[in-house]
Amino acid sequence: MSHAFYLWMSYGATAIVLVAEIVLLRMRRAHAMKLVEEEKDLEAQD
Amino acid sequence: MNINWYYFASPTTFYRLAGRIAPWAFVLAVITGAAGLYLGLVVAPTDAQQGEVYRVIFIHVPAAWMSMFLYFVMACYGALSLTFNTRLGAMMARSLAPTGAMFTFVSLWTGSFWGRPTWGTYWVWDARLTSELVLLFLYFGFIALANAFEDPRRGDRASALLALIGLVNLPIIYFSVLWWNTLHQGSSVSLRGTSMHVTMLWGMLAMAFSFWMYSVGTAFTRVRAIILERERRTRWVRGLVAGAHS
Numbered sequence: 001m002s003h004a005f006y007l008w009m010s011y012g013a014t015a016i017v018l019v020a021e022i023v024l025l026r027m028r029r030a031h032a033m034k035l036v037e038e039e040k041d042l043e044a045q046d
Numbered sequence: 047m048n049i050n051w052y053y054f055a056s057p058t059t060f061y062r063l064a065g066r067i068a069p070w071a072f073v074l075a076v077i078t079g080a081a082g083l084y085l086g087l088v089v090a091p092t093d094a095q096q097g098e099v100y101r102v103i104f105i106h107v108p109a110a111w112m113s114m115f116l117y118f119v120m121a122c123y124g125a126l127s128l129t130f131n132t133r134l135g136a137m138m139a140r141s142l143a144p145t146g147a148m149f150t151f152v153s154l155w156t157g158s159f160w161g162r163p164t165w166g167t168y169w170v171w172d173a174r175l176t177s178e179l180v181l182l183f184l185y186f187g188f189i190a191l192a193n194a195f196e197d198p199r200r201g202d203r204a205s206a207l208l209a210l211i212g213l214v215n216l217p218i219i220y221f222s223v224l225w226w227n228t229l230h231q232g233s234s235v236s237l238r239g240t241s242m243h244v245t246m247l248w249g250m251l252a253m254a255f256s257f258w259m260y261s262v263g264t265a266f267t268r269v270r271a272i273i274l275e276r277e278r279r280t281r282w283v284r285g286l287v288a289g290a291h292s
Binding site for chain 2 (some may be wrong): 007010039
């Protein structure tokens with residue numbers, strides 16, 4: 001196996017996990033906002 | 047200068063402060079990351095013994111540093127939350143754990159892809175590698191324990207305790223190459239100096255700073271989501287969401 005394979009596997013995997021974490025963070029933020037909205041709606045119904 | 051730490055320990059204040067800092071941290075992470083990659087992949091000379099594959103160190107070493115540093119900071123926040131019963135301390139500990147686990151994984155993964163052409167194997171049960179793997183399991187344990195309780199405050203206390211117990215693993219990781227006869231080499235960089243070429247060193251330091259800023263950005267962004275989740279019944283959070291949609 002050439003050295004390029006080991007370098008690409010290292011740098012590529014790192015880039016993937018960094019981007020995945022950012023995407024998951026955005027999803028979590030959106031979920032948190034949704035929870036707050038739901039809480040507000042529940043209170044409005046009461 | 048007199049800083050009112052109690053003021054910044056309030057989730058309301060910290061939410062806004064983290065919101066201001068996080069974007070700048072990401073910008074710094076991108077700039078220094080680009081500089082580090084340029085130095086590491088373009089400017090730094092080829093290693094005489096290892097050839098091009100040594101360039102894995104520009105992510106492997108900073109990731110390993112961050113894996114230990116973030117665990118230390120996480121345990122400090124855990125200690126703060128246990129000692130002073132601060133809500134924000136526990137939230138910060140929770141927000142650091144996934145990023146710390148991610149860097150531990152990156153450190154192990156890139157280490158194995160450096161080890162294959164250099165040592166002839168992806169993995170060996172060497173003291174440094176094994177203790178780093180234990181660190182990954184500690185992060186997983188922390189995350190699992192923090193989310194195992196219906197009452198988040200109980201999860202905070204249990205996970206903070208685990209983080210403090212796990213601190214014992216950090217000196218084991220660091221000194222493993224001195225205490226045991228390991229395949230993993232000793233440190234090339236220390237406070238006394240370095241055995242590396244200056245361009246390699248600067249490339250590695252730039253990447254380490256980039257990972258540090260990335261960690262600040264992700265931890266602050268995550269803690270804002272945690273604050274929203276936990277404080278969603280409070281008036282200030284509802285006002286915030288209403289303001290965001292208006």
